[in-house]
Amino acid sequence: MPDHAQPKPPATEPHGELVIRTIAMPADTNANGDIFGGWLMSQMDLGAAIVAKNLSRSRVTTVAVDGMVFLNPVYVGDIVNCHATLLKVGRTSMKIDIEAWVQRGRDGTLLKVTEGIFTYVAIDEQGRPHPVHR
Numbered sequence: 848m849p850d851h852a853q854p855k856p857p858a859t860e861p862h863g864e865l866v867i868r869t870i871a872m873p874a875d876t877n878a879n880g881d882i883f884g885g886w887l888m889s890q891m892d893l894g895a896a897i898v899a900k901n902l903s904r905s906r907v908t909t910v911a912v913d914g915m916v917f918l919n920p921v922y923v924g925d926i927v928n929c930h931a932t933l934l935k936v937g938r939t940s941m942k943i944d945i946e947a948w949v950q951r952g953r954d955g956t957l958l959k960v961t962e963g964i965f966t967y968v969a970i971d972e973q974g975r976p977h978p979v980h981r
């Protein structure tokens with residue numbers, strides 16, 4: 848089998864800067880009693896926005912979220928960590944990869960939950976795109 852056809856082993860450790868750390872609470876559950884995916888996405892959005900704001904030193908808005916797949920459920924009491932990696936800076940946009948991991952149980956077993964690419968646009972006071980580097 849050629850090398851590129853080998854299946855990728857599951858990620859064993861997070862990549863990127865730790866930008867959000869929080870605990871999943873009962874108020875964030877869905878109808879199944881697990882953590883609502885929208886809550887997790889909002890944590891990832893907040894974490895990536897911090898990176899984009901710090902880089903552009905301006906207001907930013909989310910323009911796209913790509914490639915998200917939920918690999919494992921999140922449970923109440925899990926410690927949720929979001930790790931960010933800046934992938935690309937365009938004229939007005941910034942692409943940031945965010946990995947969400949949980950630490951679970953007494954031994955704090957690490958488990959990757961999801962990953963996605965969040966794109967932000969630097970905007971002025973009127974909400975119009977403006978260059979990241981002015």
Ligand SMILES: CC(C)(COP(=O)(O)OP(=O)(O)OC[C@H]1O[C@@H](n2cnc3c(N)ncnc32)[C@H](O)[C@@H]1OP(=O)(O)O)[C@@H](O)C(=O)NCCC(=O)NCCS
Nearest residue numbers: 908909910911936937938939940941966968970974975976
């Ligand atoms: C984001 C927004 C300001 C962009 O305005 P626009 O007039 O479409 O701007 P442009 O076409 O000049 O695109 C601006 C940048 O975004 C990028 N972009 C636009 N659509 C994109 C998409 N679907 N995916 C990735 N990048 C995108 C462009 O490539 C461009 O990047 P660059 O300047 O680095 O080359 C506007 O679409 C908007 O306000 N959207 C709503 C955002 C929002 O409310 N988000 C929160 C949702 S709750």
